Amino acid sequence: MSIPWGNILVILALGAAFIASSWYISRKVSTADDYISGNGKLGVAFGTTSLLAFWVTGNTIMAAPEAAYGMGVIGAIAYSFLGGVAVVAFSPLGKRIHEVIPNGKTVGDFYKNRFDSKTYFFFLIMVFIYIFGLLMTQGIGGGLLLEQIFNIPYELAVILTFLIVIIYASMGGFSSVTGIAFFQVMLIFIVVIVVPPIVYFSTGVAPVYEGMLELAPEKLDLFLPAGILFMFAGAMMGIGEVFMDNTFWQRAYAVRKDKLMSIFGLAGIGWFFVPLATATLAFVAIGTGQAPDQINQVAPYIAEIYGGKFVSWVFLVGVWSALASTIAAILNSLVSLILNDVYKTINPKADDKKLLKTGKWLTVVIGILALLISLPKFLTMLQMLIFLGVINAAFVFPIIYGLFWKKLNANVAFAAAVLAVIGGYLAYFTVGDLQGVVTSGWISFLVCWIGSLVKPANYNWERLYQVGNSAEVKRK
Template identity: 55%
Template sequence: MLENAPSSLNLTNQAALLFMFGGAFFGIGEVFMDNTFWQRAYAIRQEDVLKMFMLSGIGWALVPLAVASLAFVALAFGREPEQINQVAPLVAQVYGGQFAGWLFLVAVWSALASTTAASINALATLLMHDLLPRVKEGVTDDESLQYGKYLTVVVGVLGLLLSLPRILTMLQMLIFLGVINAAFIFPIVLGLWSEKTNPTGAFVAALVAIVGGYAVYFTVGNLQGIIASGWLSFLITAGSTVVWPSEFDWRKLQRAGRSAPEGGE
């Protein structure tokens, strides 16, 4: 490591520190913004939600540690892949041969297929429950299920067509969307834990953070854009809550999920 990549052993490496904070922003924001996490939360029994998510978090924490270890091995051997996504399969192939490389490819493909299926299902379910009742009234459960199947196919085909040009790598896509994800972290967190959070301030914070974050993203740097988005979101949300605190009205939340008002009100 000292011979091939001495900068990777420097704990004050600016690029590493920037990725650490930027990665935390878009990683946490990804959990909040990804429908698959919320879908699983509703699918698990209420008494098991906390336990399952804690166990999943502990188990998932081992993944970046393992991949980071593989990256150190790749650097130590002076093997630099064409893309950062190829570090883990490269090391697997170096140590285990061609069979290990194929086996790792199958494991990654299985994980991607599972995630893609969950994302398609989540988006189709969202459209079926939120959009369909507004477009067509009086839809029965059987009709909703049938429309859900159609929407799943449509969303899958559209996703396939959008992915064919391969405009971005997976890492580039995560970082690009990280600006949006970071903008929603603090409005969601403060909205969940503080009943004084100003809803208008949270909405404005998200919009300003996205616009400001992408301005920094395209002028200064991508990770800097994520960090700027997170800070703008926090400052505006927290500042508006302190200056103009608001009382949360549970009745508004109750009415928000209704497709049509009851009793003509």
Template identity: 75%
Template sequence: MDLPWVSIGVILALGAAFIVVSWFISKKVSSADSYISSHGRLGVAFGTTALLAFWVTGNTIMAAPEAAYGMGVIGAIAYSFLGGVAVVAFAPLGKRIHQVIPHGRTVGDFYGNRYDRKNYVLFLVLVFAYVFGLLMTQGIGGGLLLEQIFAIPYELAVILTFIIVIAYASMGGFSSVTGIAFFQVILILAVIVVVPPLVYLQTGTAAVYQGMAELAPAQLDLLLPAGIFFMFAGAMFAVGEVFMDNTFWQRAYAVKKEKLVSIFTLAGVGWFVVPLATATLAFVALGTGQAPEQVNQVAPYIATVYGGQFASWVFLVGVWSALASTIAAVLNSLASLFINDVYMPRRPGRTDKHYMRAAQVTTVVIGVIGLVMSLPQLLTMLQMLIFLGVINAAFVFPIVFGLFWKKIGSNAAFAATVLAVIGGYATYFTVGGLQGVVVSGWISFLVCWGWSLARPHQFQWSRLYRVGLDEFALDRSAK
């Protein structure tokens, strides 16, 4: 089979640019702390783009049209609502993080010191499972994108994407990932500025609406029950995803404290626009009767059919940048969590050079595992998000209560998480995916709240405040 070498060349050129920029940035990274995080250094511009570059993922651009294709207008609004609300909701959480654990670096610093060892181990196991699942969605998205538009074989596309991202993400860690994110966001925004308007200039908005009214009238219903349910159930797993994801905790520490609320609010509002714009491509598919082979290919398919070669190039560069930025952020987040919360406590007293080298090796290993897991297309991107949402929802309330309420103890948090995951997945496999997310969230809330009232704990906030200080010896014994 002849390979599309021009298309491969475009990806290689873009990847090479990211790698070169990362190499220059990495020259200024001289400590493990700057590789893992960046305390209070990012202002509004870089702080907002660092958030958008991670949160505008392959799911945002590819799965939003999938939701709109299945649930119509309310599906597009619901997908946009759930992600935007989650980021805005993290703003007060981030402010509280700076108050109670100002010297931390990862979400593990909080969870391992707020609760006992069994909670900490459970959290690490489930957060690693969640992050590898998230890596899979991005790998699948990248493979489908390059295969659909530019005929690059799926397996080659996945391998190409991961190799490039592993190369630049491992060089300078957090500094490289956030530095390149500024340029990636510009490329991502080109998709929503160029592609949907170009497509609608070819089809006409009135023609698309009339076509939907004739071919898919249910998709115009703003009160479609499935869409309304998706909006609120989706918000549950999106909030859980943001709250437990170390990537957001890293950025909460990295931005200037006084700018945190503004940065997260601006990023949440900005994120809302991206999936809403790309989801409108699904309306063209519904209104014209165009149907791709796989529903999660609807956006690139419509971009190619009605936008022509130029739209397909823009879509390639912008969406591949979104995939790359998210994979890079996830790799750095997971590597940082492993080094800070697993490796350092077991290898104390080593040099910064040693820890940085360990972090680079960990990034490469995690990237290779993510690559291998992405090769089989097990689920669509939206299906994978909902599957992982059961885990996300289970941790919302142990984190929220743990940050704001001293009465919640380790046993309450552990019981809430275990029961929520068990109940959530039992419902997921017997009733439905979104129902499983809702059940998980409600169980988590009720157990945290009820147990804490029945057997209140008296946590000392000073314990969290001391985390990260030189004189503080990490102790995750039972409390």
């Protein structure tokens, strides 16, 4: 395959714009705290766009059509339900976080101080596995996108995507990621607004519906069992992902407390329409009998066939922006977690200058590692999302109970997470992938509930409240 240098220049130009913007923003980043959580409280506009830029991922735009292609209309609705409900559900959680641990920085601050060391370290291991898996899905998505639409070899596409993100994310950390997110969201929404209408103007709505009715009538069934299962398993998976993901905890701390409910509510509602819009491209594939080489390429495949060159370019810029914003947010989230919860423990005497320098180097090292594990094509994006969903579901109830119910003790939380992960993956490999997610969630819930009744704790919330307090900080 000859290398299309003109197409590569488009990505390089977009990447250069992100890097230049990051350099400008990073000039104000002077401390490790700035790098981890920014240097100010985000309002509604930047708070909402920051959430959307992270949560509208390569999965959102590439895996949502994959779900619709496999399960039809209910698959599209279920995928939209997955993420939208999860972000809205985080609203009361975020409010509670501000109340009980107002000076925290990461989800690790909660786990370390609410439970014991074994529960905390098991959580860290699982969250690192989850984050690297999520990074891999974004790398795969970027590689497939550039390969499908712009004929850039997969390996070169992955390398190009990660190198650009590593450069701009390492400059200013959280401040750079959230600052650039506003513009990335604008590019993402161009895809939602422009691409599906142009494709349907070309094919017509009625011919697509009639084609589905003739070629795959089961895909129009709103009660398709696989789709219903995916809806409930997906909600559990999405809520677990949001609740345990440090990216959302970072933003809960970074936004203004009085605007938190509005920001997370708007982000959840706004997110709902993105996968729903892009998933409709799969209906065109079904109704016209088109079959991509790989199922998770269905959206760019249809955009290229029925939208022409212009739509292909629009799709590329928007979706690649989504991938870049998510990879950047995940990188910063993981670096913040390691810096705050691991490095400070190993080197407690490190000064602020040392912490800031370490944070930048960690971004580069983790980014390169994520690049390397993204080069092989292990699973489709949706398959990887469901695989990681078993881990996500296992931590939903330890986090909910841990924030709201003082009776949950550390041993029960540990047992709930461990048994849920083990039981979930046993069901995943023996019964079915979605059944594994549901099993994990149910085990987590039952162990937390019954265990807290049998052996209740009496946790002192003051311990969480004092996290991050300096000697002179007084409780109001």
